[in-house]
Amino acid sequence: MYFVLFSVLACLLTCHCFIEKGEKNENHCGFLKRWLETTTVSVEIGKKGFHREVVTTVELSPDVLSDVRVLLVHRWPSGVYVDPYQLASLSDHSDWQILLDSAIDLEVPAHKTSGFVTYVYPTLNDRIPRLLKVTVPIHGRYHEPSFVGKTFTSVEIESPELLLRTEKCTQLNNSEPHTVVNAPCTADNSSTCLWVKTQRQQGRGHMSLQFPVGDGSLVTPVCGGTLLVTMICCAALSKFMWKHRII
Structure with missing residues (x-):
């Protein structure tokens, strides 16, 4: 009799713990989604020419908790690149870390990357x-x-996606307008975690950068002129060496 009563009490206690844990998890997940709705992201482009700065400002919700983690996902086009060595030196003195999804070749042109x-x-x-x-x-x-007379080309820069997560929200489910995605937990890229992002961030638009391009119609004259000047210089140098018996 006592064994049966003890088993029933243990079962009820276990169920109560699971329910309480589930309610706490649901509350924290609800907070996480609410923070996304009240957090804003703005982007500005600084400097001119080939070297620019993308300044992203995140205004967090006033009631966000201290255990929340923030991730900005930038999807860059082939027309621009980041210098890994420059980023490494900056991250040592900045309050952010960065992870690249692939190796960056600094020398290749836009159409080959x-x-x-x-x-x-x-x-x-x-x-x-x-x-x-x-x-x-x-x-x-x-x-x-x-080859059509253009002197500049446009490169479209998308606004970053804002992702949030918290250790206290362990069971995430897709719920419009939010989406649950997998992304690296930290810049060390040692494991992936579930993050929440809102779909409305995808419609934030983009910014257009202008970069100068060469005139393709001048390729033949420039190559021909370069070859001609090279031949003239070689002939003049050969004549000088022959005249002064320089071997």
């Missing part, structure tokens, strides 16, 4: 600031010469 993705992790302390600002330097690649 593809786009890439960066994951930017702002460093959050126990006291989370309302405003997070991340400045990522980017550089324009050289583009194919234009």
